[in-house]
Amino acid sequence: MSPGDLNFDGVERQPLKTFTEKAYLDYSMYVILDRALPQLADGLKPVQRRIVYAMSELGLSAGSKHKKSARTIGDVIGKFHPHGDSAAYEAMVHMAQDFSYRYPLIDGQGNFGSTDDPKSFAAMRYTESRLRPYSETLLAELGQGTVEWTPNFDGTLEEPALLPARLPNVLLNGATGIAVGMATDIPPHNLREVANACVKLLDEPDATLKDLLKLIPGPDLPTGAEIVTPKSELRAMYETGTGSFRARAVYEVGDGEVIIVALPYQVSGSKIQEQVAAQIRAKKLPMVENVRDESDHEDPTRIVLELRSNRVDAEQVMAHLFATTDLERTYRVNVNVITLAGKPQVMGLRDLLTEWLAYRTRTVTRRLEYRLGKVNARLHILDGLLIAYLNLDEVIRIVRTEDEPKALLMKRFSLSNEQAEAILETKLRHLARLEEMKIRGEQAELAAERDGIESTLKSPAKLKKLIRDELVADAEKYGDKRRTKIVEREAAKAIDETELVVAEPVTVVLSTAGFVRQAKGHEIDPKSLSYKTGDGFQSAARGKSTQQAVFLDSTGRTYSVLAHTLPSARGQGEPMSGRVDPPDGASFPSVIIGEPGDKWLLASDAGYGFIVKLEELYARNRAGKAVLAVPEGAKAIAAAAVPAHPKALVAVAATLDGQDGRLLVFPVAEVPEMARGKGNKLFNVHAPKGDFFGEVMVSAAVVAPGGRLRVVCGERAMTLSYAELDSYRGERAQRGAMLPKTYRRVTMIEAESADA
16 A cells, blocks of 8 residues: 555644653653652552552451452452552552551561561562551541542442541651652651641641641651751751751660661661671771671661770760761651642641641541431431331231332321331331330430531531541550650761871882882881882882872872872782872872971972972872973972971982983072972973983982982982082072083982981
8 A cells, every 4th residue: 555545534633742742741740640649638649549448348457367468469450550560569568567657557467578678578479468457547437428439440440539547647657759850758757746736736727837846846767766957957847848857876885885776767787787897897997896786576776886995985986987877867858749639739847737637627527427418318217217107007008908008108108218118128027116216216316416417517616626536536546656866966977087097107109100009117128029020119208107198290290198098018009090090191200298297399300390388289089189380391200308407408410311410409498389380490401402302300309407418320329418519509590510420320319317
């Protein structure tokens, strides 16, 4: 068939843009309204509501025997929720976990997961379940005309659009969900506190948020722990419906031990052990010897930290762990619910409770109206029965002799169709003389009940009192004490890494290929260490394990690494590229270590340099810090320590084409002190000419009075005393004097102290 033969008559056409926008919007609204966000009225999502309703239909009340979970899930997905069985079962398990729900709706029998792994539950063919007593607060009034009913997905059954919640379950058990373009995170709360807040609003409709927060100080988490967020932040959270709060583990200090007895909500004890053990292995927690789990049925949470001694500050250790592990967690709050108007909205505490009370008032009103209708209908029937008993002989005659007794009864005694039907259905044994007395007694009871209901419906005060009394009764029946303490504490602070390390002398060794390591002590000879083939000694620095080793690269950037984190000198070290990110092609001429106030001379082989404090060289990231501005084609040379002596001399050595070596000495006071830059000219380097490569400054050193200068030329070296340096004295930026003939191929100069 050719395209011309196709007939599109009667087929709707619309632009793809229009179709896709509408399709995605429809999908988004479905996810928001029918999947991810809870209803304010009963606090449930559709799948949760259908599970609870299906279980009630199966007769799985709190007093019944457990049934296989697979039976329940089969009914749920077969009758009400045509989605995956695994998703429905996971939702059911979640409602049974007492560490996930503050007031679980389902009583599970079997493996329903654990705090360490909430999703480690057994398959539904192995577990059994039934409803818990608390679920009665959602289901008790279901058959009393309180809610609307809607057809199920295939129109063969009806299901409740909402459940007639007697308590604000949306706050009690909280909710989490991610929709399209929005999400919800509602923390759980204490039943008695929330009920008291509702009573407060019933008694005083103008009660402020401040009044309510005296009754609801904050969330109440299933696992206990402590909420350490300041009250001002909690108030802002409840005022807007958005914010966050921090929960912290509870611990006890014993004899050389710290015992963690409660964990924050949704925190795994095994993960805490892993985090603490990792810090112990990494030597970031030397005060802790070991961590072990002693949790059992009697103590669901008991994690023991063994301290190295009784002198260890347990408070400091825990403050560090609060800052570096999940022993303290921050929870996001976004009270986003589907309101009674059917729209998603973020609500503050007062608005949410006010709207829920409006729903509860509507529910109770419908319940009373439904009951009033039942009572009036029964009184109507009883009136007819009483007429029959007062005229029993005539009624019997009509029933026995007439072909259509119902119509004649209605005409003879002015009965309604329902009354006549009730008389005809009365059994012979109910025709006893005492039956009339029972009818009159039931009439009196129902009339009194009718008058009470009508009085309540006509009086807002009485209706409010009824709601109040039911809230108080339910709070007494299902409520419990608060589990989570609200305590204002200082923010947790991690222990400075340098405080965890014993300050001991170390020597940091850098190789020509850029491999670094550290050896304990200052007595080691760096040149005697083992190096990889083709590699060799470049630079060494002696300091303390708690200090930062600063590495200078050939482009003039510096990088800092804590000395104690470097690999041991027993091996051949690790490449600097694993610790820092230098520019391509950069090498490392030297390593520096010392006190922050120590001064060092930085210079480039172009003959420029300046003095800088060590603290100015510390870098905060792997990319390093640009300190020395190196001219194009030049590179940085090894840094030189500057002794704190006003008569110290700067010595710089230069070589022309690697052959003609010169040495220039001048006072250290002539060199400027800077934080960064190119510096001043130290040596008048000649530019390249013809076939010559040009002159470069190869090394610099600073010699204090009494010290010596060691001039290295290949395998040979000579030592010049402080006094002998006069032969090479000059002014900064001059060319100095020629070195002796055998030392003109100078490769390095270095300062030596008098006692070296």
